[in-house]
Amino acid sequence: MLTLEQVAALAGVSRSTVSRVVNGDPRVSDAARERVEQVIREHHYVPNALARGLASRRTRIIGLLVARSVGVVLTDPFFADVIQGAVSVGNDAGYSVTILMETGDSADIADRIYQRFIRSRHVDGVVIVSSAVEEPILDRLIEDQFPFVLIGRHPNKVVDFVDVDNRAAARDGVAHLLEHGYRRIGIINGPPDLIVAVDRYTGYERALQEAGYRPDPSLSVNSDFTRSGGYRAMTQMLAENANPPDAMFVTGDVMALGVLQALHDQGIRVPEDIAVMGFDGLEETLVSTPVLSTIHQPIREIGATSVGTLIELLEHPDRSPIERYLPHYVQKRRSCGCGMSVVTGSASLPGEHGRS
Amino acid sequence: MLTLEQVAALAGVSRSTVSRVVNGDPRVSDAARERVEQVIREHHYVPNALARGLASRRTRIIGLLVARSVGVVLTDPFFADVIQGAVSVGNDAGYSVTILMETGDSADIADRIYQRFIRSRHVDGVVIVSSAVEEPILDRLIEDQFPFVLIGRHPNKVVDFVDVDNRAAARDGVAHLLEHGYRRIGIINGPPDLIVAVDRYTGYERALQEAGYRPDPSLSVNSDFTRSGGYRAMTQMLAENANPPDAMFVTGDVMALGVLQALHDQGIRVPEDIAVMGFDGLEETLVSTPVLSTIHQPIREIGATSVGTLIELLEHPDRSPIERYLPHYVQKRRSCGCGMSVVTGSASLPGEHGRS
DNA sequence: TTGTAGGCGTTATCAA
DNA sequence: TTGATAACGCCTACAA
Secondary structure (H helix, E strand, O other): OOOHHHHHHHHOOOHHHHHHHHOOOOOOOHHHHHHHHHHHHHHOOOOOHHHHHHHHOOOOEEEEEEOOOHHHHHHOHHHHHHHHHHHHHHHHOOOEEEEEOOOOOHHHHHHHHHHHHHHOOOOOEEEEEOOEOOOHHHHHHHHOOOOEEEEOOOOOOOOOEEEEOHHHHHHHHHHHHHHOOOOOEEEEEOOOOEHHHHHHHHHHHHHHHHOOOOOOHHHEEEOOOOHHHHHHHHHHHHHHOOOOOOEEEEOOHHHHHHHHHHHHHOOOOOOOOOEEEEEEOOHHHHHOOOOOEEEEOOHHHHHHHHHHHHHHHHHOOOOOOOEEEEOOEEEOOOOOOOOOOOOOOOOOOOOOOOOO | OOOHHHHHHHHOOOHHHHHHHHOOOOOOOHHHHHHHHHHHHHHOOOOOHHHHHHHHOOOOEEEEEEOOOHHHHHHOHHHHHHHHHHHHHHHHOOOEEEEEOOOOOHHHHHHHHHHHHHHOOOOOEEEEEOOEOOOHHHHHHHHOOOOEEEEOOOOOOOOOEEEEOHHHHHHHHHHHHHHOOOOOEEEEEOOOOEHHHHHHHHHHHHHHHHOOOOOOHHHEEEOOOOHHHHHHHHHHHHHHOOOOOOEEEEOOHHHHHHHHHHHHHOOOOOOOOOEEEEEEOOHHHHHOOOOOEEEEOOHHHHHHHHHHHHHHHHHOOOOOOOEEEEOOEEEOOOOOOOOOOOOOOOOOOOOOOOOO
16 A cells, blocks of 8 residues: 555655645646656555545545434435435535444434544534434534534524425415315424424414414324324324314325325325325325325435535634525425326426335 | 643643553553543543544444445335444444445446545445445455455355355245245346346246246346336236236345235235245335235344454454355245235334335 | 645554 | 654645
């Protein structure tokens, strides 16, 4: 394994010159550059990332931190999309993106990750996905002045974040259900300690209030954003309610698919008996039965933008926090009661079949 | 951000002593150790990973390399399980495990990963998942003497690997279909350049031959291990075959779920009209309709064992290659024609509902 | 345009 | 048991 020093010797120049060539510094003569590049090519020289990082005080690695168990993260298509957007933008800017993973219970996880990757300076900055209102790691990051960007706004800290306006989005979705004439609209939401869950509930509440209704607590359940969680929540709500809802707002598409399944298993027709509105705009909702109406958010772009924002932050450390809101829209399909099965606007139908 | 040097100053000892404390070297007096630990705790000192790596020539990071697009990897439950096993064992041994991700077309990907992570010494070793027969990266790893472990045997290189005996497993599964009396048994397989696909085909062929039959080429299709791929492959086989199969061997459970869907959409009953045998033993097959019979392989253990093997290799660089085969078994459920819907043996049914 | 020299924060090798 | 003192491989002024 060659070192920069050896390359310099072989090319008959100094270390600095090789370093300049490697880093694209223009202050090198064509002749010298050529000789160095020649040697690099011949010997497959690749600079040692650790030495580089130690000297330059940056690793060009960005961490993606999801304070959930590895299993959940890796299977949920939402995270898959976020990650893809993140990796793509990172790579283009010369950064590697790595998922910060640890095993153990979730309280521990954040702690261990903090030690292992952040304080040890393994990554230059982190993108934090789906944080809770009380996220102890945030305070530490701020205290250590460690660069980070949140996916999802924070209610009471001034930090960089990328998000959709979850309150407005939820309000729009529920308003659409109201336009259809539904009046008993239930909600199946994520864990109540997550900011997105709070925001989406607020939007739901607001839409109802604007129409002169008020939420019925017996039609409100918190779940966990998983398919099985949605299934259980819906089943439970039906079992415990003599007076069932005529429409459901489900704050995540994966959960919504579980809800559709639960309704199907109970012999309840969608949308005739109960309408359903999801949230996310995942591709797999196009092949559900019936096709799921949902509030679309640009997930890949969220991942991409968050990394983009972090890179800006890394390269201009003392600029003030940026808040970016990305657009959402209601995808009116079958499950809300709309007649059409074709999507308006952006969503395309790739060669995807066979989902239930 | 404290350095080791500053800790030494605060504790009134030399850098070496601090280093020893940090690394658990016993050759430190209790008094000194105590003082140092005190300072470390008070100031939240964490050693700099880069400096450490540079000096010790190891990062304690293990890379997980899947030569596929990020999207596929992150959504497929097979990889999710492998990764979980890998992270768990790695963490326990003091290693971090990171997924090596790059965007771009797959030929490029391996190349870029090689530069960015391996030659630059960002990781101590790699686990390679699902490699093709022709995997140029293998030759380079061997040439560079870079430590790696394969998940899946290699037909003509002597390397460390962890695998199940895919030929025997496939043979066992198809033999079971034959026991049911099926005679026209088709196969939907993965990409033909993957070693696992070749091996599973061999097993399929062998079972038929042992029973005195020979494979019908019109009942053999290569697909891509995805659900939609399975759906398309099954649909196509039915369309192009006047004489349909009475059973299908599908070499991946995710594909098999697509196959079930395709059969359902065609109004074909499983197992009455066509039986189906999958491969993998994924949890989601427990909630398919009908419950999928499948050849179970211990996926998490495969991930775990591969990292374990790699760590051994890292710590004993010149031991000779180890080949580990993990056990498989046929999970006889409904879709192969077995009457029972309960699994024999290991598979448990966690609180999982609502899958279709 | 090029080279020199110091430093990045550890580990590792010797002496003491 | 402890402490100097080199590495480790690169970057970055600064000087030439």
